[in-house]
Amino acid sequence: MTASTRPTPRNRARAAAGLATALAFTLAACGSSGGSSHDSSMPGTHHDGTPSATAPAGHGASMRGMPGMGGAATGDGLADSADGYRLTSPHATLPAGRTAPYRFTITGPDGKVVTRFAPEQTKRMHFYAIRSDLTGFQHLHPTMAADGTWTAEPAALTPGSWRVFASFAPGGGSGEGKDLVLSRTLTVPGEATTAALPPAAQSARVDGYTVTVSGEPMAGMAHPLAVRVTKDGEPVTDLQPYLDTYAHLTAFHRGDAAFAHLHPTTPVRGDHGGPELSFHAELPTAGDWRLFLQFRTGGRLHTAALTLRVG
Known part of the structure; x- marks a missing residue:
C-alpha cells in the first residue's frame, strides 16, 4: 500500500477550485432524479458516535485547507504494514452474536508503539469493519490507552470472514504528514451465510431519507461525485456536521474489500447542510464498489448504502 503526503494548503485550494467548477456542471446536469433505489437499512450496518481522543476544538480545521480534505488515506488498505508502520493485534477471531473488544497497536519504523497521532476529521483513529460480502459495515472511533493500545468495541458480528481497517496519521516521526490505512483479516466462527451484493443503483433509502449519487468515476482517475439528500x-x-463535514463517505471494492475514502469538499456552515453535497472520488480499481454514506440530522446518525459501478 502506498502512503500519501498531505497536500499543501495552496495545492488544496487549487484542487478545490477545479473540483467546484466540475461539480457545478455535474450538479446542474443531475438534479435530483436517479435510477433504481435500494433500501440500505440492511442487517449489521452500524455507525458510532462514541467520543474518543480528539484535538482541541478547532484544531482539526486548522490542519486542513478546507473542511474534510486530507481526512483519509490513499491506497487500497489491503496490508497490515506501510512505510514502516504496522498494525498488530492479538485477535485473529472474535465471537459471533455478542460485543467483544478488538485491541490493536500501531508500531513505527523504529519498532516502538506509536502514541502520537494527528487528528483526522476530528478523530485520531478511524476503525472500520466490513465482512467479505460487504455487509455488516461498522465505522468506530476507538480509545487509546497510555501505552498506545487502541480498543474498538464493534457491535455483534455475524459469522464469516471480516477485514478491519485502521485509518490514521502519525503525529510525529518519519510518518508525520502522511495519512495511512492498514488492515488485518478477522474470522468470526460459525455458519456463514453469504449475501449477494445489491446491483448498482443511483439511489438508496434509509430512515425515510433518499440519497442520490451522480457522477461516473473512472478507475484511477480523480472525478467529482455529487450526492443529493431528500425526504418525501x-x-x-x-444536515448537521459530522466529523467536520456534512457527510462521511467510505467505499469497499467487491471481491477483495479494498478500501477507499471519498473526500468531502462541501464547506460546513452550521446545522444547515444539504441538499447537495460534493466529494472528490478517486477509486483505484474498476468494478463494483459498495458505498456507505453517513450523515446526521436531529442528532441522529444515518448510514445509507448503495453499489456504484466504476469503469
Missing part, C-alpha cells in the same frame, strides 16, 4: 421528495437542508 423534498430537499433536505438541515
